Amino acid sequence: MSQFWSSIVNTLTPYVPGEQPKISNLIKLNTNENPYGPSPKVLEAIKAHTDESLRLYPDPNADEIKDAISAYFTAKGTPVQRDQVFVGNGSDEVLAHTFQALLKQDEPILFPDISYSFYPVYCGLYQVEYKNIPLTDTFEINPKDYRQSNGGIIFPNPNAPTGRLLALEAVEDILKNNSKSVVVVDEAYIDFGGQSAVSLVNQYNNLLVIQTLSKSRSLAGIRLGYAIGHPALIEGLERVKNSFNSYPIDKLAIKATVASFADEVYFEQTCARIVRSRDLLSEQLTAFGFEVIPSSANFVFAKHPEHNAEALALALRDRSIIVRYFNKPNIDQHLRISIGTEDECQALIQALREILTPS
Numbered sequence: 001m002s003q004f005w006s007s008i009v010n011t012l013t014p015y016v017p018g019e020q021p022k023i024s025n026l027i028k029l030n031t032n033e034n035p036y037g038p039s040p041k042v043l044e045a046i047k048a049h050t051d052e053s054l055r056l057y058p059d060p061n062a063d064e065i066k067d068a069i070s071a072y073f074t075a076k077g078t079p080v081q082r083d084q085v086f087v088g089n090g091s092d093e094v095l096a097h098t099f100q101a102l103l104k105q106d107e108p109i110l111f112p113d114i115s116y117s118f119y120p121v122y123c124g125l126y127q128v129e130y131k132n133i134p135l136t137d138t139f140e141i142n143p144k145d146y147r148q149s150n151g152g153i154i155f156p157n158p159n160a161p162t163g164r165l166l167a168l169e170a171v172e173d174i175l176k177n178n179s180k181s182v183v184v185v186d187e188a189y190i191d192f193g194g195q196s197a198v199s200l201v202n203q204y205n206n207l208l209v210i211q212t213l214s215k216s217r218s219l220a221g222i223r224l225g226y227a228i229g230h231p232a233l234i235e236g237l238e239r240v241k242n243s244f245n246s247y248p249i250d251k252l253a254i255k256a257t258v259a260s261f262a263d264e265v266y267f268e269q270t271c272a273r274i275v276r277s278r279d280l281l282s283e284q285l286t287a288f289g290f291e292v293i294p295s296s297a298n299f300v301f302a303k304h305p306e307h308n309a310e311a312l313a314l315a316l317r318d319r320s321i322i323v324r325y326f327n328k329p330n331i332d333q334h335l336r337i338s339i340g341t342e343d344e345c346q347a348l349i350q351a352l353r354e355i356l357t358p359s
């Protein structure tokens with residue numbers, strides 16, 4: 001507390017990100033980073049543009065990125081124009097602007113009780129009222145629960161930290177039954193097995209889809225996220241962005257992003273490799289007695305009926321493996337384990353074998 005703080009600062013409960021320990025030889029399975037590096041073409045692009053032109057400000061609109069993204073989705077079958085794309089410094093920033101520009105309404109917004117824990121933090125920052133909608137007993141979003149009046153709806157799909165996917169028809173059900181509110185689908189993990197709601201943006205003017213380069217494109221360090229939706233929604237976001245930071249996307253991030261969307265082969269190969277490891281790890285964990293929620297993401301969410309989750313996380317840590325543990329109601333017996341390389345997954349299995357076998 002300080003007498004110099006603006007009064008709202010006293011009310012904030014900031015988000016706590018998964019730790020980034022400065023220890024080497026650690027198997028880091030706690031923040032859903034991609035275990036494979038970015039495409040070599042991305043690294044070449046960054047090197048090629050690391051020159052004296054960095055003295056200049058970047059394009060304030062990052063139009064090169066918007067054009068690359070619109071061309072990418074158009075080629076995949078959904079025509080997306082430049083004015084349907086918003087870009088930000090990580091999807092966390094896109095989310096922040098979304099809360100401020102679109103989700104602060106007279107009625108409370110809705111989101112699942114178990115979902116991305118940054119949402120309530122933004123509600124605190126922007127003073128957005130919200131109502132949590134419980135997941136079902138099997139940790140699923142039930143679209144029928146979203147048939148009630150609201151000021152907007154947001155959920156991750158696949159959900160975080162459960163990894164569960166909501167089918168596209170169910171997303172569409174939520175859109176149809178909420179035509180008067182904005183429905184934001186946070187698709188940070190969609191490339192690991194889901195069907196994206198981007199295919200619906202030209203049908204529903206209340207839909208905003210947010211994606212990131214941090215997970216499936218292995219560029220968490222670049223901080224690039226984007227939103228796709230009706231031009232009026234995008235304009236709302238642009239108005240907030242241009243009242244906040246004219247140049248959120250630096251020049252190297254622009255070049256890296258464009259190069260990433262140009263290398264589809266690398267993207268598809270690395271995503272497929274992670275999906276294979278996830279499915280194998282899920283089987284192995286199940287064989288150890290874990291209850292594993294079916295995952296469509298690059299992590300699994302699992303609990304062991306006979307072992308305390310926090311104790312397991314600490315025992316793994318003693319073996320230099322870090323996973324994410326949430327000390328929160330309903331999920332304090334689960335571990336969220338990011339999918340590493342094949343070797344990292346096997347090291348995890350070996351460590352669990354030691355921990356779970358009575359000596």
Ligand SMILES: *Cc1c(COP(=O)(O)O)cnc(C)c1O
Pocket residue numbers: 089090091092093116156160186188211212213214220223224225
């Ligand atoms: C990782 C994640 C984000 C944030 O991604 P950045 O683009 O790195 O800011 C947003 N939403 C969900 C659900 C995530 O898991």
